[in-house]
Amino acid sequence: MKAIPRALLVVDAAAFLMLVAASVMVFAYAPIERVMGPVQKVFYFHVAAGWVGMLAFFAAVVAGVAYLISKKPIWDLVGVGSIEIGIVFMLINIITGSIWARPIWNTWWTWDPRLTTATIMELVYAAYLMLRSGIDEPERRARFGAVYAIIGFISVPLTFLSIRIFRTIHPVVVGGNDPSVDGSFSMTPAMAQTFAFSLVTFSVLFVSLLWHRIRLGQLAEKVERLKLKLVQ
């Protein structure tokens, strides 16, 4: 395995610097929301984490389809890496949401479509990891993982829709605003800039993490091969 490629180092540095900049923007540049106060600031990283979660799960579907067509092991690494990252970011999304909901909705948790769907997604992808850990043969593990990543992701919009038909109280800040929903607000330009920057920052962070995860997977494969050689 070669040393860390320069492009990856650049992405790492960019992710780190942007994360620092985004934190500064969240705390110093974006104004404090008038009704909710400082707790609204959770919004910037909350939505960005959710965005990365969805992006990661979608990337796993693309990788799954690519694997089933081409049977190249690299796509399996992309798939499992994406899902591991997605699980972590979805968890960040759910936890930051709870922190915000406690003062605003006066509860840590409600059975709202977005909350419930996010949690069901966590369960789907936890099942994905359990499925993989139950299979020893790498080729079959990759194949089943790809199939389950596709099937699991298809169910997400239907889950969302099914819970949506029950009424929601989750604010929709981006696009379409119902002012009667508790905790909704409109963004000032500074807020919108901070929000957009957080989204880009987290996307770069995702690229950096995924890249490292793929390299880790390749190293693990190499170790596996060397071990086999040693036994022979």
Place this chain on the structure above:
Amino acid sequence: MTLTPFLKAMSAVIWKDLAAELRSRELLSAMLVFALLVIFTFNFALELNAQERSNVTAGVLWVTFTFAGTLGLNRSLAVEKDRGCLDGLLLAPVDRTAIYFGKTAANLIFMLVVAAIVLPVYSILYNTNLFLPGLLLVILLGSEGYMAVGTLLSAMSVQTRTRDILLPILLFPVILPALIAAVKASSGFLNAIPMEEIQPWLNLLLVYDVVFTAAAFMVFEFVVEE
């Protein structure tokens, strides 16, 4: 792929499953006894008195079907795997999706047989009439979606180390939208709610069936490939 050999292969798989079941009666008897036990458990866990019953009947029925269905699915594919029958099936010179549809249809028939016995028993035990055309339609649609996904996922889970434990964990989060829609639609029909309020749930159930049957049809070959 012409249609006739496909249908022939599919009905052969269905016939094989039904004949095996008719002679051993292992699967259906287990599913039935289990389903009745679930209902009895609910009876004591939930205090099913007359008022509360109308709200929870749909939920109790669907949880019963879901659990009994998991039992049936595990058995249906484990039998194929253990005795090496799956390899035999796969060696047969037929379209593999015909095997998938055959297995799905056979599992669906078993689930409907269980429903056909559970419904009258429930009706007698609780003195309510469950034989409403709407409810029967919901059971048919819900079971189809359940078995379409369930057959695919159990074909995967029997090939893993954890097998039976894994199936419900894989299946339940994916089946959830169909389950919600089925419970809501059933309870709508049972409480004689106006049709326009039930319609969205029926639509959702239909969409689920179509989407997942199609998706499972496309990926099944990758699950059984060796």
